[in-house]
Structures are given as C-alpha cells and as structure tokens.
Amino acid sequence: MSLTRRQITTAALAALPLGFAATGPAFAASSGSGARRMRTIYIAGDSTAAQKYADAAPETGWGMALPFFLHRDVAVANHAMNGRSSKSFIDEGRLVPILEAIRPGDLLIVQFGHNDEKTADPARGTEPWTTYQDYLRQYLDGARARGARPVLATSVERRKFDAAGNAVPTHGDYPAAMRALADEEGVALLDIQTLSIALWQKLGVEETKKYFNWTETEQDNTHFNPPGAIAVARLVAEQLVAGGVLATRDVRRLDDEIPESWITWPEA
Secondary structure, three states: OOOOHHHHHHHHHHOOOOOOOOOOOOOOOOOOOOOOOOEEEEEEEOOOOOOOOHHHOOOEOHHHHHHHHEOOOEEEEEOOOOOOOHHHHHHOOOHHHHHHHOOOOOEEEEEOOOOOOOOOOOOOOOOOOOHHHHHHHHHHHHHHHOOOEEEEEOOOOOOOEOOOOOEOOOOOOHHHHHHHHHHHHOOEEEOHHHHHHHHHHHHHHHHHHHOEEEOOOOEEEEEEOHHHHHHHHHHHHHHHHHOOOOOHHHEOOOOOOOOHHHOOOOOO
16 A cells, blocks of 8 residues: 555644644744855764665665755754664764754754663663663753754654554653653654654555565664655654744755655765
C-alpha cells in the first residue's frame, strides 16, 4: 500500500497529544534594515539524523534531508554522529564546536536516546530520569547562554511490529523523560517518537521496509534510506512550524514530493 503525502501527514499529526505546542517566539528572521540574514539550525544527535557518506549509501540521516524543507537563508549544521548518546557526545567534546559557532537567533535541535538506552555501556548509557536529563540540560544551558534557542526532539522510532501488525515503541522511558524535561525547562519539543510511530503504523509492516535501510544484504530497522529520511525530515520541519519555532516563511515544500535523487552521499 502506498500512501499519499496528505494521508501520511494526517496520520502522524493525529497522534500528537492534545494541547501539543512549543513555547516561545518564532525563529525571527530580520535585521533592523528589514533584510533577512542567514541563520543556522545546529543538530546534535545520533546516527538517525547524521550525515552519511558514500561508503554507507543508501543509509540516510534525516538531517541530510532537512534543508530541502527550509528557506535558503536557514542553514543546517549537522553535527549528529553515529553511535553517540547524550553523554558520549559531550564527553567526546562534540558539543564544544557547536557552542563556539552558534549565534543569537540560531537553533540547536537535540535528539538523543537510541544509544542512551545502552545502559550496559558505561561510555554511552544513561538513566532516563536522572543522568539522561542531566546531560540534556547541558545542551539547553549552553545554547541559552549564547542567545540561541534549544529544541528537544524525542527519538524517531525504530521499525518494530508485533504479531498483530501493530507498531511497537522501543525507547522505554526516554521519550517521556525528554517530554518532562521540555515541560520543566519551558523548551520547545518536537515529539518525533509519537509522530514516527503513527507513521509506521499507517504504512504497515511491508510498506515501512521502503523507508528503512533494507537492502539485499541488510535488514536495518533503525536507519533510513532516502524516502525514510525525507519523511522524518518533513515531520521535523512541520513541527518546527506548528510549535512556533519557525515561521511559515522559513520553510518550503512541506506539501511537495521530494525526489530521492536529491539525496547525495559525499566521499568521506
């Protein structure tokens, strides 16, 4: 079964909790002269968002597709990295260059959880209601201290179905812990976990294979191919607008089909 763009969007949005909203002003876009200046959306996250290179194709992070939905004066600086958690990203010093470059008016989207769940790994594992939230606060505090706006994004769901064909959540308490932190800190939240599991449910067991990195040699239920990355990036862009983080003039093509050929994988 192939779904239309509008069916996919309707299914995903219908899963949002009542009253879902992000607080704060829209991503302002003008200087005193009225000219629009280049602003940057920084991404700190894991492999589901990361830039992929030619040796990994067709695996695609949603951060690679996000620019297709943004106005030309909104840039993306994708610092997401395979295998990182909220803890290891900081411990490896990967937050430092973001905070050195980020400017007032920029955004920092923070998406971690997939690897925080690996609690047996002391380099990456965190506990959802304690250390996970503690590390996330470091991203929030760092962005705010530099006049930028942090945005939390719950982890996109894996492709997992039960015997009855129902999409199954896989992230335990981590999405709930992030939602609670966003509420406590008054930070914009993109509930991509809720939206993506609704999308996988609508697509179903077989159709979702076309969105994940399923090849002749690999059956990957975590990472995306181009259609999957485009679909998730669209959800991210739509929710940035719906939550008032971006203005409608900051985005484009939200209702357009994006050709898979637009995705490219540079040499490492």
